[in-house]
Amino acid sequence: MDFQKLSLYKYPIIFSLSCTALYLAFAYDLERSDFFKLISLYGALFFLSFKLIQFQKHNYWVLISLSLVFRLLFIVAIPMLSQDYFRFIWDGRLLANGFNPYEYLPAELVADPTLPVSQARQLIDGMGGLSAANYTNYAPVNQLVFLFAGGLAGNNIIFSVILMRIVIIAADFGTLYFGTQLLRSLKLPDHRIFWYMLNPFIIIELTGNLHFEGVMVFFLVWALYLLHKRKWIWSAIVFGISVSVKLLPLMFLPLLFRYFTGFSFPGISKASAAFSQANENFSGKKKNGLKEKHPQKDKSRSPELNISTRHPERSRGQSISHSERSRGKSISHPERSRGVIAFSKLIVYYLLVFAVVILSFFPFFNSEVIRNFTQSIGLWFGKFEFNASIYYVVREFGFWIKGYNIIGSAGKILPLITLLIILGLSFFRKNQTTKQLITSMLFAITAYLFLSTTVHPWYLAVPLILSVFTQFRYMIAWSAVVFLSYYAYSNPEYQENLWLVTLEYLIVFGYMGWELFKGRPLKL
Secondary structure (H helix, E strand, C coil): CCHHHHHCCHHHHHHHHHHHHHHHHHHHCCCCCCHHHHHHHHHHHHHHHHHHHHHHCCCHHHHHHHHHHHHHCCCCCCCCCCCHHHHHHHHHHHHHCCCCCCCCCHHHHCCCCCCCCCCHHHHHHHHCHHHHCCCCCCCHHHHHHHHHHHHHHCCCHHHHHHHHHHHHHHHHHHHHHHHHHHHHHCCCCHHHHHHHHCCHHHHHHHHHCCCCHHHHHHHHHHHHHHHHCCCHHHHHHHHHHHHHHCCHHHHHHHHHHHHHHCCCCCCHHHHHHHHHHHHHHHHHHHHHCCCCCCCCCCHHHCHHHHHHCCCCCCCCCCCCCHHHHHCCCCCCCCCCCCHHHHHHHHHHHHHHHHHHHHHHHHHHCCCCHHHHHHHHHHHHHHCCCECCCHHHHHHHHHHHHCCCCCHHHHHHHHHHHHHHHHHHHHHHCCCCCHHHHHHHHHHHHHHHHHCCCECCHHHHHHHHHHHCCCCCCHHHHHHHHHHHHHHHHHCCCCCCCHHHHHHHHHHHHHHHHHHHHHCCCCCC
């Protein structure tokens, strides 16, 4: 045995074995009420994973193997940080027995002595009173996975968990494949994808705790890859499936406006383009210590060259006239056709997305389903609150001014502000290349989370994967500190520690502000 060669890999081997031991402890020897142990294990895992990616970023297959091994460690573990899987199994068994899960409240249905769902009382107690008292809010593709697990597993809860976990692991490796292909198309390093695949936040929250954001992420990344490759019809279909897993990607649809049409507002478009270009180039200039060149003296920054070479899939030999530029037209994206044709493609894309979503709901549809489903979704804006940032500040002002919790009104106003931000990103930010589009998507969902009343840790999966394709790293920092929110489960009253929540968001806002205004992202 070549011990000298082996010694070169001693640190990666030590880190890998240490991660294995820590993941096993997380999966099989942790109670969520033990916050000190939880945060210690997570902190150690994050540091070791950081070092593994640094040391092995050129050993692609080593990182793939570790991504699989670490997930398989959870294969027979019962989720310790979430009880949602009881509701998943409940919905699946209802479907397997011919019941529509969107029609019935578990707390009411369990009182029926003829109910054919096995272990009904155990599932009701496991999901908790809050879930049992509300209609399901899980979209149709999720329900198909629940049916798959409930139908095959019979009365075996562990087997149901294993089947759902296999689906989530498979989705993660689909994300690995299409994410790597998209990174290569964008001329970005392959190893960036492992800030998703090997991030302990993703492994624990998705594989460990059985959250289906991973399935949504898979279809979303696939749709973005197809869109980048100009297969926009297939992209729309896959995007619709992503929405049918979780409704969240719907917020990204307005951002496609300028991506398809290339339309820009005179005057505003120039300022927007200048800001976008400066934002993309600033970090490189700061790093290399270069002085800003005068635009008239830098031939490489001429409008013709700059516009025609921004997108890797551009049509060669394309040119643009002075009159077209004066009207705010752009040809930086290869799929932008002129006038009505470009807008028609956008409309068809939207129609295909909504057609897929409607078709997915069709097997469940009746007069009550939409009402029940939207009622459950509305609870997240007007009733629930957890690990929020801006909302908690607004809530304190509400207590000070009104004397009571103003979640009812704040839960209506904050989503409207989010919508305005998304529309602003859609119409006034340059979204004509795939990188620009994904960056706007990242900003949109970040604004959504900052203004939400409820931010569970697993909600960060989507912005984390989007950040992989951008120059921003603040989502990695957020994924490192979001587990501070689990302090709430260390006491019987589920009382949050607002000092820890404040610390979490100070780190996130601080790092994000540093990247936005100093242009110095963490080098990974």
